[in-house]
Amino acid sequence: MQQRMTFEYSILRGQESNPYEIEPLQINVYTSEYCSFCSDALLISYSAADRISCVGTPVEVVEIPxxxxxxxxxxLNIMALPMIQIGHLRIIGLPEPEDVERLIHEVILMGL
Incomplete structure (x- = not known):
């Protein structure tokens, strides 16, 4: 079962949906119930998404068991868990929050 969490800070009350609204950047976190670091990787991803969303880029975290x-x-050639995928880029193992943020910035700036 996939869990989705979207952070939207730019929506004001009474504002109609904007047809030019940017699609949220999706962070896929591949997990297993037997993975001892997967829940930490998920929390780190939520934290990084929250910080990036504050500057106007919508980010969505999706857990994929x-x-x-x-x-x-x-x-997907998954060799180890947790695995975080943003665009075509991946982090395997338990990252630091800054690593996830850096990956998000790379995907946004490079269009990966």
Whole structure:
């Protein structure tokens, strides 16, 4: 089951939806119930998304459990958990919050 959390700080009361609104940047956090660091990686991702969202870029964190999805493991070539994927870039293992923020900035600035 995927859990989604979206941070939207720029919406004002009574404001209609903007047709030019930017799609949220998606942070995929691949987890397993047997992974001891996955919950920490998820919290770090939420924290980084919260800080980045404060400057106007909408960010969405999606937890993707892989326990019963061997085809996904093979398709994405997941060798270790936790794995955080933003665009085409990945962090494998437990990152520092600054690492996730740096990856978000790279994806935004480089269009990856």
């Amino acid at each position: 892989i326990d019963d999805r061997p085809s996904l493991i093979e398709e």
